[in-house]
Amino acid sequence: MTHVHVREVTREELLRRREAILARLGVEYDELARRAESYSLAGDEWSAWDRLQEIEFLLGDEG
Amino acid sequence: MKADLEGPGTLAEQTSQLSEEMADLLRSVFPDAPDFEVELVGSRSVVRPVGDSVPLSVGRKRLAALEISMSCCLDSVQRYLAVEKSHFKLYADIDRTPILRFDYVREMRTKPHAHIQVHGHRGALSHLLSQSGHATPHDMSSLHLPVGGSRFRPCLEDIIQFLITECGVDYKPGWRQRVEEGRDRWRRRQIAAATRAVPSEAARVLTELGYRVELPRTAAGDSSPALRNW
Numbered sequence: 001m002t003h004v005h006v007r008e009v010t011r012e013e014l015l016r017r018r019e020a021i022l023a024r025l026g027v028e029y030d031e032l033a034r035r036a037e038s039y040s041l042a043g044d045e046w047s048a049w050d051r052l053q054e055i056e057f058l059l060g061d062e063g
Numbered sequence: 064m065k066a067d068l069e070g071p072g073t074l075a076e077q078t079s080q081l082s083e084e085m086a087d088l089l090r091s092v093f094p095d096a097p098d099f100e101v102e103l104v105g106s107r108s109v110v111r112p113v114g115d116s117v118p119l120s121v122g123r124k125r126l127a128a129l130e131i132s133m134s135c136c137l138d139s140v141q142r143y144l145a146v147e148k149s150h151f152k153l154y155a156d157i158d159r160t161p162i163l164r165f166d167y168v169r170e171m172r173t174k175p176h177a178h179i180q181v182h183g184h185r186g187a188l189s190h191l192l193s194q195s196g197h198a199t200p201h202d203m204s205s206l207h208l209p210v211g212g213s214r215f216r217p218c219l220e221d222i223i224q225f226l227i228t229e230c231g232v233d234y235k236p237g238w239r240q241r242v243e244e245g246r247d248r249w250r251r252r253q254i255a256a257a258t259r260a261v262p263s264e265a266a267r268v269l270t271e272l273g274y275r276v277e278l279p280r281t282a283a284g285d286s287s288p289a290l291r292n293w
Contacts, residue, residue, distance in 0.1 A: 003086070003098040003099070004079055004082040004083050004086055004098065004099045004100070004101060005098060005099070005100045005101070005113070006075060006078070006079050006082075006100075006101040006103065007100070007101070007102060007103070008102075008103050008104070009102045009103065009104055010104075011104070014104070038198075038199070039199055039202050039204055039205045041160075042160070043159040043160070044159050046152075046159060046160055046161055047115065047130070047159070050115075050130070050132060050150065050152075051115075053134075053148075054102075054109045054111075054132060054134060057107060057109065057134040057147065057148065058102065058104040058107050058108075058109060058134075059104070060107065
């Protein structure tokens with residue numbers, strides 16, 4: 001049986017999640033963005049950058 | 064009939080339907096395919112497998128993963144679901160850098176809207192790019208290989224078939240039929256969208272095939288971006 005879990009998330013939850021991702025990597029957002037732009041991400045930064053991009057997309061509606 | 068009368072549904076409903084189709088497809092072709100999750104904020108949504116990726120095995124040994132993400136919203140008339148961005152990334156379990164990336168970005172300025180990036184190295188390519196002054200000549204992944212623009216880009220079914228037939232990952236019996244059914248559905252949607260974008264060409268071809276086509280009073284023009292963007 002197929003399961004799809006749908007849930008509404010809040011801006012606050014997304015901001016907390018973004019902070020947690022950056023804290024885990026030990027890097028500032030701008031620095032990570034610069035590395036992504038120059039194709040020099042490494043290791044877990046690839047997946048983390050994707051998660052951050054998703055968060056930015058979802059937050060974009062609020063701005 | 065009810066759905067036709069009431070329209071295609073809310074963002075949540077349409078995103079859920081998309082997720083169910085993807086989850087159903089993946090569960091029918093790959094062992095251990097996960098559930099899907101949808102996150103919604105206002106008029107935007109993100110779809111991904113629980114855990115971000117679909118595990119891939121060879122001979123029942125887990126070796127790789129296909130990471131999937133789709134960022135969605137409603138289209139300009141707030142009616143149909145539009146994919147703003149999507150990516151399908153192939154990872155080997157021994158490394159956290161992707162091997163291949165199939166990306167789509169609806170609002171892209173300089174790079175192709177739909178493209179593939181290959182994380183590899185080839186001396187001859189590095190030589191060419193260094194001679195042409197490329198900023199990162201040794202990084203093949205900085206090249207965005209164009210794959211048909213918004214309407215003719217590969218679908219998830221194409222990537223699944225590539226993984227099974229070219230990469231040799233494990234699959235479930237009956238996978239091919241499910242992949243072909245899904246591809247049929249995808250291409251019909253894309254053909255419908257292409258017809259809406261370039262109605263004059265659709266009318267010309269239908270007329271050529273013997274159909275009788277009448278221009279409506281307020282005929283929509285052809286979309287230049289649909290024809291010209293890469």
